[in-house]
Amino acid sequence: MSDSKTATAPASGNGIPVGSWQAHIANLFGTRHGALGAGILIVLVIVATAAPLIAPYNPLEQTQLSLAPPSSQFLFGTDNIGRDVFSLVVYGSRSSLLVGLGAALAALLIGGTLGILAGYFQGPVEAALMRLVELFQTLPVIILVLCAVALFGSNFWLLIAAVALAIWPMEARLVYGQYIKLRDREFIAAARVADLSTAHIMFREILPNAIQPIIVQVALDASIAILIEAGLGFLGLSDPSKVSWGRLLFVAQDYMDSAWWMSLFPGAAICITVVGLNLFADGLNEVIDPRSTSGMGGLQ
Amino acid sequence: MSAPIMRMTRVEQLYISRNANGPGWNTVRAVDGVDLDVNEGETLAIVGESGSGKSTLAKLLLMLNRPTAGDVQFRGTSLVSLGASGRQAFRRQVQAVFQDPASSLNPRMTVERMLGYIVQRHELATPRETRAFLAGHLAAVGLTPPDHYLDRYPHQLSGGQQQRIAIARAMMLRPAIIIADEPLSSLDVSVQAQVLQLMRDLHRATNVGFVVISHDLGAMESIADRTAVMYRGRIVEIGRSIYERPFHPYTKLLLDARLSLDPRRGRIRSLSATQVRAEMPEPMSGGCRFRHRCPLAIEICATADPALRPVGQAGTFAACHRADEVGASPRPAGAAAVERTPRPVET
Amino acid sequence: MSASLLLDVNDLKVHLRLGHKVVKAIDGVDFQVRPGECVGIVGESGSGKSTMARAVTRLMPNVNIEELSGRLAFEGRDILGMADSELRALRRGRGFSMIFQDPLGYLNPTQRIGRQIQEALSRDAGRGSDKARVHTLLDEVGLPDAANLARRYPHELSGGMRQRVMIAIALASDPQLLFADEPTTALDATVQLQVLQTLYRLHKERNMAMAIITHDLGVVAELCDRVYVMRAGKVIESAETVTLFEQPQHDYSRRLIELSTRRLTRELQS
């Protein structure tokens, strides 16, 4: 008896291996919230990139009407100095998405590198790095960011860096956890036995296997970064040269009662983006670990 | 007999893990003073129950762990003092096959990529010839047509096919010895036979030696030249004929625990009235570590830890104060051992 | 005949959805257990034997089930159509129980052993206090020092002891039928022997029917009166154990038995 007969190759029909990216993306759109989340994000990305085409006004342009309520001319009304809120929200998607993704990716870069190093090397390196992570986790996020922004002023890129600084320990822990989990797997031992280099093992063997939960975390981090950015904007610490939703909310504070449209639309935009990122992450998670949704069946 | 290819001298392996959530450290002495020679071209089986330290032994032989104490030598050179080139040579000579083939193959790589990296690393073939080289090796482990397998991901293969890939990966380097850690335990019976057959065939074809770690005495009996029995970090018996004539009571217990495959002679049915109790595991203390479960334990067993000593025919060693008595008694048929065990203790 | 059957399964089908595909995990299986008998179900991984046990005991996760059909009768009562409350009553007393391969995973890590057994006790009045009944059960499955053990947590016990605890839980409801899904696969050989022995003793003492799912023909040979051989979701052969071992009808059965009994020696020496 040849064992090819008993092979139960679970290849999907079109020849795409089940674990591959193409399959994951296909599956992501198969899950309802994954599709919804991805849809929201795609729309946001389109809005951000095509902002000049979508926004009826230049975001800095002052129209003749200040504090005008929503109308056909100004979909979301105008703000206190006569700028079109719709255009501001559209342009604001640029900085908010940039802060979200930029900070999350920067956090991944810092946290990921340290996490990989800590995870792969054992002993003193591991201990020292994890202590560093702990140090940053012990400091409340907002204090770090406040200090950093107070230190260097509200520069947009600094803000990204500061938010990244605040969230990287989460990434570091996750990456570290993934590496810990994987470094004892047999294929890593196999790679070592084959005398493949440390770098090869770290980046070729472990990384592709660790990346999926990390991607999920990046999406979640991006949503956290956007919320932090909004909070900083609310404290008046965001870059005034850049239109951002947090900053719009900050300005809108004084008009909450009189001009609700100034805060409602940027606030809703933040909300939708955060929801989108979380749905996307949930969907991705579901694809990676299908068990995470099949729970209800457990109790009949 | 030629000089041993690998030699372990008084090797100890201590695992210390910091208790992640609670106070204190946990210390486990997985391997506790093992002397072992592995000869060129032989098939050495290491058997024992879970927790006996046999997998740690495999890691030590593969230089995946650094021993806490003692020395592991490869062709007379201590692994600790191996230089870069020495290490590469060692890696080429000593290869591994792991327990769970699904986990020992990187799930994110096609077979070709996975093996290709190793070909590159050791310059086994030029990039242009790599595929042909790999195809040859897959064919050698019975995966035909090889091209069918090279482009697949591990999860697209059956367990037996995966294990063949793992063996091909080890064989590619033309090693002198392959350390196989429970190569059968996650395979179905029918596939086990094929893999065992493949190992035997490879041995014949290339004179590659095997160190096979297993809990399955039956399978080991069929391929092993020598068998070492481990118990709680120690080798308690080693020899060529332990299956026929065990000298250690533990070996005997293991042999007796094998289930009968003759429904007319099932032992359990005849024993059904006996109440067999479980007991809480005993802490490790001085003396013979098997004495709590040993039907033959006497006073000396509680004080003196027996060392491996030659018993019976040449090349057989056992670590028991009463080895000779055990070896002298005829091999019990089935149930007798269980009956005579007043308090079999589980570990 | 059917009146004397404890469990009567006819044309059981379980189709599972895996991604976009439907897998016929069980594809028309007939299966019977008489009161007090021990039945073995053997097959290799993927043959559907565990799925069948889950389906019959209605312990399937219900999310990925594409189709679940057939006639399942326990003492003549239809299991599939049973209401939840009825099913619970059946599990609580004189019905069926199940034990699993990995006792650690199937015991609640944060609950004391005694409590876990107590939960499963049948609600018959007049059988002594719960505590006493738990201690009796622990004693019955061969666990020493029941009072002490009842206060322990699963992680404090060895694998064999955990499996005995699982058995105690299964026995707590006084079942007429015990499903054992690979009860000793995760255990060391010496322990396996003891646990099987205990199971067999209980089977005899309580006159409790058993259905043992295993890939190990040794277990079947040691314990079972009758055997079903499964492959790819179908029963390909069913016979008295002795008959199967001595005169297997199906090629696959024959090969399984050969490989197991001869311990591969013939092939290897050829």
Place this chain on the structure above:
Amino acid sequence: MDTAKRNDAWTMHRLGVISLFAGASSLLLSAGAQADDGKPVPGGTVIAALNSTTIPNLNTQMTSSVPALFAADVWADGLMTYDREANRVPRLAKSWTISEDGKTYTFNLREGVKWSDGKPFSAADVVFTLENFGKFNTYLTKLMPLVEKASAPDDKTFLLTLKQPLTATLDLFDKEVFPLMPKHIYEGKDIATHPANIAPVGLGPFKFDKWVSGQSITFVRNPHYWEAPKPYLDSVIFALIPNPQQRLNAIVNGEVNWFRPEVVQVPATQQAAKRGSFRVVPIVTNAPETAVIDFNLRRSPMNNVKVRQALFHAIDRQRIVRDVYQGLAETAKNAIPTQFKNLHDTSVNYDTMYAYDPKRAAQLLDEAGFPLKDGKRFALELAVISAAPYDAVAQVVQAQWTALGIDVKLSALDQQIWTNKVYTQHDFDASIISLTGRSNPVLGVDRSFVCNETSVPYANPTSYCNPEFDKVAANAASAPADQQKAHYKTYAEIIARDLNQLALTNSRVFEAVTNNFKNLDAQFNFSFNTHPNWAEAWLPKDKQ
């Protein structure tokens, strides 16, 4: 004492309940209360909302932080003050005389006045205050070098002799600029760190009671107050609320009785006031509150006067008035604010000199050598405090300058960092701030234009240093009152020419107060940044 406090509590509780649940009925009640006999009755409490973020020190000899000034009106008093028409009104000085040469000032003090701790007040306290706190008092920087001698020939006479005349001298003894400090408390102690700075003893209608960190500062009736039977209220509680919007919310919801809305908030406050329980009081003569742009003349092209003029032409100040100040400001006319009626000369008028004219601005820039290149002329950094109204002003200015082809980078900063950047590091091109002018150009106007070599904060950061102008300013300060206007015309002309600072707007000031208090007219009878001291106001019994 205890019972008195209980009464307060009861009052405020009732008050809260009334405005909380029955806005309409409270309107009725207050309408009814108008009908009572109008005779003040004692009792009751007022809760006034203050911005807490900058009150490190209650002693306003040493700080000019606005919340501290609000509080000081309650506990401190001075020699004189102003009524709503900006006339000087005696306080602790019954009268004063100025010598012919303008060098000697004689103040006749009130008799029988006691400090809030019961110790008698005398001229020695005034001398002590000038001699010991003068060096800490930022308003007195012009005066102190001119002081020849301060003396108390008797308990009731304070004599000040100057080396040379300073016409603004009397304005420097306004109760807000120069609150009197008790000699018996401070004498012989380290003044800068004295505990009385946060638990003050003064001459005001109320005395300090307690300070709950981050929550409130309580003042209770001063039994020794010289204007007995005032005050009528039992206590004044300052609720510390840093956020302006929350101060508004709090008065709307009846949690506080008074607050001073930011100008941008005034329309919203007026809107909310229509619902009935409070009203918005415009201050008739407020201190000038001028939003300005300072240019850093150390840098090109800001050092080019044509560029500065062009940038002025490019700003639509009406737009700032309308959008940022909601119409509650006027465009600034020249360097001397219009509030100084006797000093402001209407012939220098930015509205006509620098009317909004983008074309003219472009032309000036072309002339200055900054033609449009690829749509850009040059880049500049506009530094601003990240708070209303500055950020909104900055955004309008940014939009308008950008339209001219200037690449404006906005730096919105925390106040501390902005101060450092602008006044210490001089690392900016242009900066926006609003400056308070108080009662005389010497106090708060001069600082923007006279040479500031020592980089004093909130004074001329532009490096503009014109000896000709400095001389004009000095002459203007010392000129007799009737000749000052001519000097200040020259003053304004030079600045209108040199434009180291662009004056954008001059905004009005409003306060909001709940309706249930009586005698609020007298309460708000003041000018120039002096605030209600609650000595006049009272609550009818039924509201207490």
Place this chain on the structure above:
Amino acid sequence: MLRFVGRRALYAIPLLLAIIILMFSMLHMIPGDPVQALVGDYPVPPAYRQVIEEKYRLNDPFLVQVGNYLLNVAQGDFGFSYQNQRGVLDLILERAPRTILLASVSFALAIPLGMAIGIAAGTTRRPGVDKFWTTTALIAYAIPTFWLGQLLVMLFALRLGWFPTQGIGPLISRTHGIAWLFEKLRYLALPVLAFGIHEGMRIARIMRASVIDTLSQGYIITARSKGLSRGQIIRSHVLRNSSLPLVTIAGYAFGSALGGAVLLETVFTWPGLGLLLVDSIRLRDNMTVVGVVIFSAVAVVAMNLIVDLLYAALDPRIRTMR
């Protein structure tokens, strides 16, 4: 266990040291003039400046400042807040209970709320119920807390007048007993709601995932095979095991509640540590900033310790580990 606590405390010392040095260096680098901040918007007379600088030793070299600070901290002196004219420790001890009150009441709301929603969503058999709760939780989680706080103020305080708009309590009050408590609760209600909803929804999401994970465990199947009812299974097998991951997360969340408090305390003028911190950073009141950071770090360390102990109480696998 006592030894364990002691060791953890000891082990926190280098962490705190690192935090102090880090904070000092950061604050040292921030531009700004503490003396100016103290005086206000007007020029600081040189005489005053000198007095202040001498008093607070602002001109000492950086390392001397750090060294002195460490020495003083070792003696229990956390420095002097020149913005508040009182000892930092004194100030923190006055402010901290307010933040702790806010955080603990919020968590007292968030934990049961989040767990209930998580369990309801995780164990329901009707996909609609799960969908409803997960969607609700996600959307509520996505609303920035400060904005939610503002919306709550607009709705419940300004429009409906049910609650005060800001503050931690009435400035004058003559209520006692139950009425007093009720009055206190009115002030707590909105900030707690804003904080509690956000944290609660976070907990709900974690709880749901954890419940689902628990439900896939073997012992749930065992429980089903015992014939236990849904309620019994949830009570005795799901609840405790699903709470384990929550404990870890709730611990960190509570410890770092100060971060969230910064925004909420700003919105509600809740004069706790968050507000103090923001003010202190803005006013360059460095001693206070460092003090608050140390306090919050200690709080996080302490919280994590409590979490560890709680974890051990909940999970016998850890408790009995030798």
